[in-house]
Amino acid sequence: MVQRKVPAVVIRRLPMYLRALERxxxxxxxxxxxxxxxxxxxxxxxxxxxxxxxxxxxGKHGVGYQVYFLKEELxxxxxLDREIKVxxxxxxxxxxxxxxxxxxxxxxRPLEIVAVFDIDENKVGKKIADVEIFHMNDLxxxxxxxxxxxxxxxxxxxxxxxxxxxxxxxxxKAFLNFVPVSLKVPEGVKVQTSDVTLELQSLVxxx
Amino acid sequence: MVQRKVPAVVIRRLPMYLRALERxxxxxxxxxxxxxxxxxxxxxxxxxxxxxxxxxxxGKHGVGYQVYFLKEELxxxxxLDREIKVxxxxxxxxxxxxxxxxxxxxxxRPLEIVAVFDIDENKVGKKIADVEIFHMNDLxxxxxxxxxxxxxxxxxxxxxxxxxxxxxxxxxKAFLNFVPVSLKVPEGVKVQTSDVTLELQSLVxxx
DNA sequence: TTATGTGAAGAGTTTCACAGCA
DNA sequence: TGCTGTGAAACTCTTCACATAA
Numbered sequence: 338m339v340q341r342k343v344p345a346v347v348i349r350r351l352p353m354y355l356r357a358l359e360r361x362x363x364x365x366x367x368x369x370x371x372x373x374x375x376x377x378x379x380x381x382x383x384x385x386x387x388x389x390x391x392x393x394x395x396g397k398h399g400v401g402y403q404v405y406f407l408k409e410e411l412x413x414x415x416x417l418d419r420e421i422k423v424x425x426x427x428x429x430x431x432x433x434x435x436x437x438x439x440x441x442x443x444x445x446r447p448l449e450i451v452a453v454f455d456i457d458e459n460k461v462g463k464k465i466a467d468v469e470i471f472h473m474n475d476l477x478x479x480x481x482x483x484x485x486x487x488x489x490x491x492x493x494x495x496x497x498x499x500x501x502x503x504x505x506x507x508x509x510k511a512f513l514n515f516v517p518v519s520l521k522v523p524e525g526v527k528v529q530t531s532d533v534t535l536e537l538q539s540l541v542x543x544x
Numbered sequence: 545m546v547q548r549k550v551p552a553v554v555i556r557r558l559p560m561y562l563r564a565l566e567r568x569x570x571x572x573x574x575x576x577x578x579x580x581x582x583x584x585x586x587x588x589x590x591x592x593x594x595x596x597x598x599x600x601x602x603g604k605h606g607v608g609y610q611v612y613f614l615k616e617e618l619x620x621x622x623x624l625d626r627e628i629k630v631x632x633x634x635x636x637x638x639x640x641x642x643x644x645x646x647x648x649x650x651x652x653r654p655l656e657i658v659a660v661f662d663i664d665e666n667k668v669g670k671k672i673a674d675v676e677i678f679h680m681n682d683l684x685x686x687x688x689x690x691x692x693x694x695x696x697x698x699x700x701x702x703x704x705x706x707x708x709x710x711x712x713x714x715x716x717k718a719f720l721n722f723v724p725v726s727l728k729v730p731e732g733v734k735v736q737t738s739d740v741t742l743e744l745q746s747l748v749x750x751x
Numbered sequence: 752t753t754a755t756g757t758g759a760a761g762a763g764t765t766t767c768a769c770a771g772c773a
Numbered sequence: 774t775g776c777t778g779t780g781a782a783a784c785t786c787t788t789c790a791c792a793t794a795a
Contacts, residue, residue, distance in 0.1 A: 346786070351746065352746050353742060372754080377726075378726055379726035383787080383788060387757080387786095387787075389755095397755075397794080398754060398794035399755075400753080400754070414749070415746070415748055416749060430641040430644045448745070448748070487748070511747040513743055517649075519584075519585055529746075529747055531738055533645065533738070534559075534655075536720055537630070537646075537696075538559035538655070541655070542621070543555075544717040591766080593776090594764095594765080603778080604772085605777045606772070606775045606776050607776070607777080608777080
């Protein structure tokens with residue numbers, strides 16, 4: 338157990354381990370080895386053990402890990418042991434698809450998309466997969482009211498930075514950004530950008 | 545200039561530099577410094593210079609980089625100086641949104657989505673943003689026929705590995721994978737996985 | 752005997768700082 | 774003088790290998 342600064346890469350792998358464990362039935366497979374987990378997520382057993390060691394001691398020498406226990410621990414570490422309210426800005430193609438996709442996926446809990454925001458008056462009041470669409474004018478108010486801590490950005494690139502600043506001022510701590518711009522955020526706020534065009538372009542190098 | 549193995553991170557940054565340069569009008573801004581580029585993409589000037597140094601010498605000491613020239617060079621390095629045929633499997637919400645999003649984006653060229661594939665007979669023959677939907681039975685044939693080298697995976701998780709193997713056998717060299725599974729591919733084939741659920745889950749850690 | 756937990760070595764990336772050229 | 778190109782240092786992350794505990 339080290340509990341120094343945990344590398345961001347490690348944090349990105351923990352949900353993979355969690356998902357692998359969730360595919361297992363604890364009644365049939367009550368115990369797994371780091372090797373088992375590694376095989377399921379496509380990494381090495383050493384890496385699994387090292388990653389876990391940042392947070393404590395979870396296994397038994399010569400035995401392995403208790404599936405149920407390790408799952409609980411991973412959820413606790415990732416703060417997935419409570420409900421998390423997520424907002425989404427942009428009720429266009431991508432935004433709507435993301436909401437539907439998220440609602441449909443089995444392992445979306447405990448992440449709950451509780452509000453969609455858009456500037457288009459015609460969309461306001463309607464719903465996407467049971468999630469209500471609010472006007473951008475209500476952004477600040479709704480973030481506070483619904484206690485939204487995470488925001489998904491899925492709208493055209495105009496004025497993203499201003500919107501982000503507004504969110505941060507209202508208490509948003511993390512962004513999943515699908516807008517193709519680089520964002521500036523203060524210390525303590527996390528942005529994860531997913532840029533399909535960029536990813537496609539860099540893949541071409543390998544063809 | 546080094547031209548050893550180029551780190552994957554470098555390849556992922558080059559399209560960002562390219563996009564930054566494309567935002568500039570070469571008539572107004574014919575020359576940029578590494579510092580200018582760094583500011584636009586949110587990195588350091590040293591990193592920009594180091595990254596470029598893997599591929600050759602593109603700037604002039606004391607002056608900077610000629611925008612037009614550097615753009616051309618970046619396109620050449622990334623192989624974006626020719627048309628690239630891309631396929632997409634899965635005409636669901638996400639798949640359709642990705643096709644529309646890609647067609648609409650200004651900097652999508654020279655990447656062209658030339659075929660969508662789905663198992664649903666009812667969708668076959670229809671179009672999404674002018675791209676025809678083919679049946680999965682025609683996958684292998686169409687990949688060869690249209691010379692598809694890259695595939696976007698956006699369908700439910702059943703049997704992905706088998707589909708991937710089929711694509712590889714037909715000549716696909718790179719995948720952008722939105723399916724939440726870890727894929728096994730041979731040396732020489734590149735997979736970039738984008739998993740919204742995983743990204744959201746890891747972001748929670750920082751809230 | 753088996754599989755964990757973890758220092759230490761190794762590999763990969765970023766940052767630094769300065770020589771060198773326009 | 775100004776900004777590039779690049780080794781070398783600093784830092785981060787992964788792999789290794791083995792002491793250790795069940």
